[in-house]
Structure formats: structure tokens, C-alpha cells
Amino acid sequence: MWFDQDKSLDAFRTGKGVPWSDHDQRLFCGSAAFYRNAYRGSLVQEWLPALDGVQARLEEGIRVVDVGCGHGHSTVLMAEAYPNSRYWGYDVHRQSIDAARDHAEEAGVADRATFAVAGAKGYPDRDFDLICFFDCLHDMGDPVGAARHAAQTLAEDGTVMLVEPFADDRVENNLGPVGQLYYAASTTLCCAHSLSEDVGLALGAQAGEARLAQVFSEAGFSHFRRAMEPPFNLILEARC
Numbered sequence: 001m002w003f004d005q006d007k008s009l010d011a012f013r014t015g016k017g018v019p020w021s022d023h024d025q026r027l028f029c030g031s032a033a034f035y036r037n038a039y040r041g042s043l044v045q046e047w048l049p050a051l052d053g054v055q056a057r058l059e060e061g062i063r064v065v066d067v068g069c070g071h072g073h074s075t076v077l078m079a080e081a082y083p084n085s086r087y088w089g090y091d092v093h094r095q096s097i098d099a100a101r102d103h104a105e106e107a108g109v110a111d112r113a114t115f116a117v118a119g120a121k122g123y124p125d126r127d128f129d130l131i132c133f134f135d136c137l138h139d140m141g142d143p144v145g146a147a148r149h150a151a152q153t154l155a156e157d158g159t160v161m162l163v164e165p166f167a168d169d170r171v172e173n174n175l176g177p178v179g180q181l182y183y184a185a186s187t188t189l190c191c192a193h194s195l196s197e198d199v200g201l202a203l204g205a206q207a208g209e210a211r212l213a214q215v216f217s218e219a220g221f222s223h224f225r226r227a228m229e230p231p232f233n234l235i236l237e238a239r240c
Ligand SMILES: C[S@@+](CC[C@H](N)C(=O)[O-])C[C@H]1O[C@@H](n2cnc3c(N)ncnc32)[C@H](O)[C@@H]1O
Pocket: 020, 031, 032, 035, 036, 067, 068, 069, 070, 071, 072, 074, 090, 091, 092, 093, 096, 118, 119, 120, 121, 133, 134, 135, 136, 139, 140, 141, 193, 197
């Protein structure tokens, strides 16, 4: 992150932001490795079982999309745990999609996990039963548009799983070590990328549950609830 200090300073001066793809090469595998730890420890063991009825459906076999999948570690973990389901991972960053394909090959799940370059408002409609956003919705220029596309591509009884960095709705409750880490990363990475895309809402990594609920309500979802609140994340569930 700090190798790009000059780009961040320019972004502050111009207000134009910094696209994710413009960062130092080391950022991509670095951030993927950072997030992967929590996914490995908790995604299959705790987070998916906390959603209403989703684990049983994954075991039976459903259609799952991982939006903003990055290096695809979350997709691969789900594909390993629930082999009867079919997975699609999309991201705007081509290099990350290439890495995700390699990871799926290495893990032996490439038969059921497909990756392609596509934005959160442009991936194909496959009547998905589960749409996942792992630590990426707040990075997007148009999170409401992304949630609206999810509503349009979701099967009738489908679920959106929204994994976001932990944040309380009040700034003063976010000033511990976790909040300090996330505010720093958010300022230089997440808000900067959001400002580089259309709309440029810049929700930031510290959006908090109330603001995220508002995004999903504006996008047409009628149910939104916190499924879990582990120390580093918010695990949220939305349905139309
Ligand atoms: C912090 S990374 C998280 C990646 C991955 N989900 C993970 O948990 O490791 C944010 C990702 O969102 C992707 N992204 C940003 N804006 C996007 C958009 N509009 N549509 C799809 N992906 C987007 C970036 O390219 C990046 O890979």
C-alpha cells in the first residue's frame, strides 16, 4: 500500500481516486492472503451456516456467484466444501481473475468454478441461488447499482451474503486497532478505487451495518439482517 504513496497523494489533490489495478503488484496477492485467513478459519465453519438455510442448499447443489472475487480464495473454499454446487467468480481486475483460475486448478475444483472478467453490474444472469460479496462492495463506485444487479440476477428464493470489514455505525466506536487498520486501508485503497469508478459513492471500509442496509433497501431488497459479527467482519444476509 505504501509503495503507492505518490499516487495516493495525487488522488487527494485531484479527487480522482486510484483504480485497484493501478496499485503495486504486491498489493493483490497481499490483500488476498490477508482476507484468506478469515475465510479459511470461518467461512465454511461459521459464516455460511449462520445464513438461513443456505448450507443445506449448498450441499444439495445450487448456483453461486462470487462478485469481486479477487484471487478467488473464497470461491475455491466453497467449491471444495460443497462440490455439488456450481460457482462463478467475477472481477474487473484481469490479473486477479488469472490468479483465481490458477488457484482453482491447483485445488482441483476448476470443473465447478469458472472465473471471468466482469463488473458487479455486468455479469450474466444465471438465476443465482447465492450471490456473495466478500470484502468488496464498499470498494465499488456504485454499490447500490451492484446490489440492484444482484436483485435482478437472484433466483426467487435466493440469498445475498455480504461480508464486509467490521464497523460500528458510530465513528467513536471504530477507533480501536481494527478500526484504525481499516480506516487507513479504506482511505488509500477502498475509497480511492470507488472514486475512480462511475458514481464514486466511496462508502469506505467503515460503512457500518445501517449504511449497508440502506444500500440494499435502495436496491429493492426487503430483508436485511446481521447473521454474525465476528471481530474483523460483519456477516450480513439480504433477500428480495
Ligand atoms: C479488497 S479486494 C477483495 C477481493 C476478494 N473478494 C477477497 O476477499 O480477497 C476488492 C476487489 O473488488 C474488485 N472490484 C472493485 N470494483 C469492482 C466492480 N465494480 N466490479 C467487480 N469487481 C470490483 C477489485 O478488483 C478487487 O479484486
